[in-house]
Amino acid sequence: MKKNFRVKNPAGIPQHLVDEDNKSPGSTMCLKAMMFVGVLIIAQYVISQIIMRGYHRTVFPHYTGRCRNVSPLKTGSEDIAITSDGLAFITSGIKLFHKLVPADSRIMNFEGRIYLFDFNHPEKPAKKLRMVKLPQMKDFAPQGISIWEDKDGGHISVLVVNHRLWQARDTVEIFSFDRNTLVLHHKKTVINEFFRSLNDIAATGPSSFYVTNDGHYTFSPLRLLERFGMFPWGDVLHVNNDNALKVLNKMYEVSGIALSSDGRYVFLASPYGQDLHVYSRGEDDKLTIFQKINLGTAPDDITIDSSTGDLIVSCFPVWHQVFKSVSNFGERGAAQVLRLTSKSLDPDKRYIATRTIELFADDGELISQSSTAVVYGDALLIGSVTDRTVYCDLKG
Amino acid sequence: MFLKTVAFILLAFLVQRAWKLSLGFGTSDVGYINRPGPCRNVAPIETGSEDIAVTSNGLAFISSGMQLSDMCSSAVDARFSQFVGRIYVFDFQNSKQDAVEVSLPKELQYNFSPHGIDLLEDSETGEILLFVVNHRKIGEFVEILSYQPESRSLSMVRSVTHELFTSLNDVLAIDRNSFLVSNDAYFRSCWRILEPLLGLRWCNFIYFDGTVGQSIIENGHDFNSVALSRNGKQVYLTRPSEMKLEIYNRSKGTETLKLHQSINVGMAVDNVFSDQSTGDLWLGSHPSLALLTKHLSDIDLRAPSQVIRIQPLGPQNDPFNTYKLFSPFGDDGELVSGSSSAVHFKDKLLIGTVAHKVAYCEVQS
Numbered sequence: 001m002k003k004n005f006r007v008k009n010p011a012g013i014p015q016h017l018v019d020e021d022n023k024s025p026g027s028t029m030c031l032k033a034m035m036f037v038g039v040l041i042i043a044q045y046v047i048s049q050i051i052m053r054g055y056h057r058t059v060f061p062h063y064t065g066r067c068r069n070v071s072p073l074k075t076g077s078e079d080i081a082i083t084s085d086g087l088a089f090i091t092s093g094i095k096l097f098h099k100l101v102p103a104d105s106r107i108m109n110f111e112g113r114i115y116l117f118d119f120n121h122p123e124k125p126a127k128k129l130r131m132v133k134l135p136q137m138k139d140f141a142p143q144g145i146s147i148w149e150d151k152d153g154g155h156i157s158v159l160v161v162n163h164r165l166w167q168a169r170d171t172v173e174i175f176s177f178d179r180n181t182l183v184l185h186h187k188k189t190v191i192n193e194f195f196r197s198l199n200d201i202a203a204t205g206p207s208s209f210y211v212t213n214d215g216h217y218t219f220s221p222l223r224l225l226e227r228f229g230m231f232p233w234g235d236v237l238h239v240n241n242d243n244a245l246k247v248l249n250k251m252y253e254v255s256g257i258a259l260s261s262d263g264r265y266v267f268l269a270s271p272y273g274q275d276l277h278v279y280s281r282g283e284d285d286k287l288t289i290f291q292k293i294n295l296g297t298a299p300d301d302i303t304i305d306s307s308t309g310d311l312i313v314s315c316f317p318v319w320h321q322v323f324k325s326v327s328n329f330g331e332r333g334a335a336q337v338l339r340l341t342s343k344s345l346d347p348d349k350r351y352i353a354t355r356t357i358e359l360f361a362d363d364g365e366l367i368s369q370s371s372t373a374v375v376y377g378d379a380l381l382i383g384s385v386t387d388r389t390v391y392c393d394l395k396g
Numbered sequence: 397m398f399l400k401t402v403a404f405i406l407l408a409f410l411v412q413r414a415w416k417l418s419l420g421f422g423t424s425d426v427g428y429i430n431r432p433g434p435c436r437n438v439a440p441i442e443t444g445s446e447d448i449a450v451t452s453n454g455l456a457f458i459s460s461g462m463q464l465s466d467m468c469s470s471a472v473d474a475r476f477s478q479f480v481g482r483i484y485v486f487d488f489q490n491s492k493q494d495a496v497e498v499s500l501p502k503e504l505q506y507n508f509s510p511h512g513i514d515l516l517e518d519s520e521t522g523e524i525l526l527f528v529v530n531h532r533k534i535g536e537f538v539e540i541l542s543y544q545p546e547s548r549s550l551s552m553v554r555s556v557t558h559e560l561f562t563s564l565n566d567v568l569a570i571d572r573n574s575f576l577v578s579n580d581a582y583f584r585s586c587w588r589i590l591e592p593l594l595g596l597r598w599c600n601f602i603y604f605d606g607t608v609g610q611s612i613i614e615n616g617h618d619f620n621s622v623a624l625s626r627n628g629k630q631v632y633l634t635r636p637s638e639m640k641l642e643i644y645n646r647s648k649g650t651e652t653l654k655l656h657q658s659i660n661v662g663m664a665v666d667n668v669f670s671d672q673s674t675g676d677l678w679l680g681s682h683p684s685l686a687l688l689t690k691h692l693s694d695i696d697l698r699a700p701s702q703v704i705r706i707q708p709l710g711p712q713n714d715p716f717n718t719y720k721l722f723s724p725f726g727d728d729g730e731l732v733s734g735s736s737s738a739v740h741f742k743d744k745l746l747i748g749t750v751a752h753k754v755a756y757c758e759v760q761s
Contacts, residue, residue, distance in 0.1 A: 043411075058662025060704060060723030062430060064760070296426030338428065358428035358726060 053320035059334040063360045067392040070117060070381070071125040075110045077383030079200065081147040081158070082374045084306055086119035088381055089158055089177075090126060090389065091142035098163050098170065098197060098218040099227075102327040107386065112140035114160065114184060119376040122391055127182065134173065134186040139166045142173075144200035144257075146209060157206040158184060161198040168219050170198040172239070174207050194237050194244040197223075200301065202259045202266065204285065208240040210247070210266060212257050227253070236268065238285040247287045248279075256301035256372075260309070265290065265351065267311060271298035271319060276311070276340070278351045291351050297336060301372040309350065311340040314373040314382065317361070322369050326386055332364025337373040337382060359394070366390055427683060427700020427728035432745065433760035435731060437753045438486060439494040443479045445748030447566065447621075447667050448739045449515040449526070454488030456739060456746055457526055457543075458495060458754065459510035464692060466509065466531055467563075468586035473695045476751070481508030483526070483550065488741040491756060501552040504539065507532055512566030512621065512667070514575070526550065527575055529564040536561035536584075538577055538604070558609040560602050563588065566621040566667065568631070573606035576651065578619035578633070591617055592637055601633070603651040612653050613644075621667040621737075625715070626675055630656070634679065636664040641677065641706070643716055657716060661704060664688075667737035667748075675715055677706040680737040680748060683726075688750070691734050695751055698729025703738040703747060724759060731755050 075093050082088045093110035096103055115126040134140060144161040156177040163170055171191050175184040188207065199214040216233035217223040226233055236248035236257065248254075248268075256269035259281075266287055268277040275294050279287035298319040303312045314337050316322050321333035337360040342350040359380060360370070368387035373380060380392040443461045450456045465477040481504075484495040500508060511529040518525070524543040529536070537557045541550040554573070565580040581588040582598035591598065601613035601622075613619070620634040624646075631644045631653055640660045644653035664685045669678040682688045683700045691699035703725035710717030725738070725747060732755045737748040745757040 058660075058721070060702075060721050062432075062723050064431070064433075294426055296428075355728060355730075356426055356428050358430040361430075361723070 053318075057318045057334075059317050059336070059361055059363045061362045061365065062358075063362065063366070063392055064394055067360075067366060067390050070389040070391050072128075073115060073126055073383075073389040074387075076386040077115070077372070077389040078143050078385050079145045079301060079372045080117075080303070080374050080381060080383050081145045082119075082303065082306075082376060082381075083147055083149055083156060086376045088117040088119060088374055088376070089129075089145055089147060090115040090117060090383060091145045091160060093141065094143055094385060095141040095163060095165060096326065097165060098168070099215065100219070100221070100223045101323060104327060104329045104386070106329055107326075110141075110386075112142050112162075114142065114145070114158070116182065117381060117389075117391075119379055119381070122379060122393075126389070129182060129184050131175070131184045131186060134175075134184075135189065136164065136166065139164050140173075141165060144198065144211070146201045146203040148203035148206050150206070155206070157187075157203065159201050159203050159207075159209050161201050161211065162189075163198070170195045170218070172198070172201060172209070172211060190239060190242065192237075192239060192242070192244045194235075194246065197234070199255045200257045200269075202257045204238070204259060204263065205240070208238070210236060210238050210257050210259070210285075212236050212251075212254050212268070214253050214255055230272070236287070240285070245285065247285065256299065256313075258302040258304060258311075261304055261306060267302045269299035269302055269313065271300060271316065274298055276302065276313060293340065293351070293354055295338065295356065297338070299338075300370075303372070303374045305339070305375040307377070308341070310342075310375075311354075312359075312373050312375050312380075313338045313340060314370045316369060316371075321364070322385065325364070325368050329386060331368075332387075333369035334364055335362045335367050335370035335382065335384070336360065337370055337380065339375070360392065427687075427698075427702075428726045429728055430723065430726035431757065432724040433758035435725070435755050435757040437731065438746070438756050441484055441495055441754045442752070444751045445484075445737070445754040446511055446750055447513045447737050448669070448746055448748050449513045450488070450669075450739050450741055450746075451515060451517055451524060452672070454741045455524075456486045456488060456741070457498075457513060457515060458484040458486060458746075458748060459513045459528060460484055461509070462511055462531070462750070463509045464751070466533070467584060468588065470586065471589070472692050473751075475695055479509075479751075481510050481530075483510065483513075483528070485548065486746065486754075486756075488744055488746070491744065495754070496548060498543070499547070499549040501541065501550060503552055503555070504530070511564065512578075514567050514569045516569045516572065525553065525569065525572060527567045527569045529567050529577065531564070531584075536564045538564070538567055538575060540572075556604060558602070558604065560600060560609050560611060562599075565619065568622045568624055570651070575604055576612070576622055576631070577602050577604065578622050580618055580620055601653070605651075612651055620665075623668045623670040623677070625670060626672050627712075630715075632668050632670060632677060634665045634668050636666060636682070636685070639664055641665060641668060641679070656714075659706065659716065659719065661706075661721065663702065663704065665704065666735070666750075669737065669739045671740050673742075674740075675708050676740065677708075678738045678740050678745075679704045679706070680735040682734065682736075687729075688734050691729070692751065699734040700729050701725075701727040701732050701735030701747070701749065703735060703745065705740075725755075725757060727755070 093112040117126040141163040148157040158175040174188040197215040199212045202210045232250040232252040234251040266279045278291040297315045317336045325333040339357040340354045343353040372383040378395045461479040461481040486495040509531040516525040526541045540554040563581040568576040579599045597615040600611035643657040664682040665679045687699040705722045708715035733752040734750040747755040
């Protein structure tokens with residue numbers, strides 16, 4: 001048997017300088033392939049971030065009818081909820097420290113309050129509502145708001161998400177609204193271990209509600225990891241008598257939530273996917289996905305136009321501008337309000353096929369970052385995260 | 397080693413092309429509906445209204461029925477070969493009337509696939525001369541036609557063709573015999589798809605002075621629509637795949653053009669209309685070239701539409717030094733699919749499409 005002799009390193013050269021005979025060709029190929037795949041993954045992440053955050057987007061302003069500012073709102077109007085007879089409750093003076101969103105220093109002067117705008121008297125300014133018996137009123141930093149009207153039209157419950165800074169926790173405050181004195185009487189503070197980073201709220205009863213967690217970590221650098229790593233650690237809860245049920249899990253940055261007038265459907269805004277999710281609501285308040293409506297833009301809040309059942313969706317067409325304009329109020333963010341109207345007259349098919357009407361689009365000149373919008377009759381009220389509030393007469 | 401370098405360069409090149417093309421392609425397939433006021437279709441136009449020209453009295457001439465089948469028939473809907481090329485006339489001042497078909501001269505019957513259109517009004521005689529890009533079976537032509545209003549017919553004045561006419565798109569009339577015309581590709585056949593893919597710059601922009609044709613801008617790709625400023629000193633040119641409108645300073649007589657400014661519109665723009673009364677530019681645009689391509693391969697698939705208005709805010713000698721962009725009209729394709737042109741006359745809009753209908757809107761600001 002002839003052995004194959006290969007005289008290795010005949011000249012006695014130091015081992016580490018000896019050429020490719022000692023390296024297997026497989027490992028360099030493998031390394032290159034891994035690097036290539038790594039580059040592709042990074043490229044795909046960068047491109048999807050660019051598209052999701054809207055760097056490529058141009059916004060073309062238009063608005064039908066006449067639009068004007070609503071005084072005295074200047075420090076944000078993040079969310080608006082409206083009664084069936086045209087009373088709009090507006091949360092103002094938001095603070096976003098819990099999400100570690102860098103904010104303009106002027107945000108420290110923001111005073112958390114709730115304003116009332118009456119669509120029946122649009123020429124009047126919005127009125128700052130007096131809140132009675134609210135504990136730690138100076139620490140009130142509201143965001144999402146929802147209204148529950150008793151069927152007989154008498155009692156109005158106002159439910160508000162509150163980002164308490166001193167306690168470093170999010171709570172839900174429940175008020176009772178007195179129509180005659182225009183005063184909000186604080187009834188209850190809802191605290192729950194599942195309340196992490198609350199965003200929006202949708203009332204299902206005088207003190208029961210759906211609420212969204214737009215993330216998990218608060219007041220922690222882990223929130224930055226969560227945001228940029230796109231980890232879906234948010235969720236949606238239903239709360240009834242202090243019992244919280246997780247109805248949707250593994251959500252990334254979900255924000256606006258709304259209930260249809262008949263209570264059968266729940267709508268959720270998904271800015272990351274640039275779509276709106278429609279869920280059917282079970283007897284036990286559990287949610288099953290019914291339809292996903294592609295919007296082509298990042299939605300923030302959803303409200304219902306009670307006269308038609310249409311969905312009014314306020315959006316951030318250039319998502320990255322939101323962060324930019326919160327960190328510097330001088331930078332203006334683009335705004336957009338869409339109306340989703342049904343293609344079908346059949347009420348069971350109403351959310352299956354929809355037409356998307358763009359009611360309002362602005363490049364930031366009139367209003368910066370539209371975070372909420374409500375429609376009443378032929379009028380539109382648009383709120384922003386930290387900027388003004390605009391009223392538009394859609395009749396033109 | 398050499399093979400690897402070639403493969404790497406090819407890959408880098410393809411990625412760069414894909415990135416540049418994808419933005420214009422449109423990342424969203426939602427067409428937002430947005431109306432400036434009440435809008436409706438104009439009967440009987442159903443097979444396209446690619447370009448529109450308007451007289452100072454509000455008489456609009458619409459080129460319709462362009463048969464795209466000569467442009468790579470395998471990529472477009474077979475029904476395009478059934479389209480009949482026509483010119484319609486619509487009167488803005490009698491907007492309740494339908495658009496009326498204008499009869500063509502004998503030479504053009506069964507030989508008419510019209511694209512870009514422009515017109516000249518003789519201020520003394522009142523004569524209206526139409527300049528129409530015609531993709532004849534035998535080649536690319538610019539037809540110069542005279543409009544007879546009493547008989548609603550067009551008579552042939554002159555037919556112009558030239559070896560530089562490779563794939564004509566739009567025409568700008570200078571005087572009775574001369575015009576500027578754009579080439580949007582070098583190939584007319586399926587090979588034309590290679591041009592944007594490989595970034596080939598084989599298009600030119602041509603000046604025909606009545607006798608001689610010459611390239612006044614060379615080595616471009618995708619010269620689409622052309623219009624003239626109010627004072628005749630600037631020429632506007634759209635570049636759909638780069639989503640921009642270019643403004644050239646023009647030397648009358650020699651027709652030399654020098655690039656002055658580029659406005660990045662952020663959407664694939666098609667035909668440009670220069671509003672002589674306000675100086676505004678109106679653009680028919682495609683929010684998604686991807687959906688437009690699908691619509692052309694199957695006419696029943698609707699493509700979203702959008703109209704963009706560029707309002708000049710600068711001084712008289714440089715009107716677009718500062719400007720603002722607006723979008724007064726958007727559609728999901730149900731009313732009008734694939735909007736390629738928009739003209740404005742006294743607070744009314746007429747919106748034309750590549751292969752679909754026409755919309756008439758009242759603008760309520």
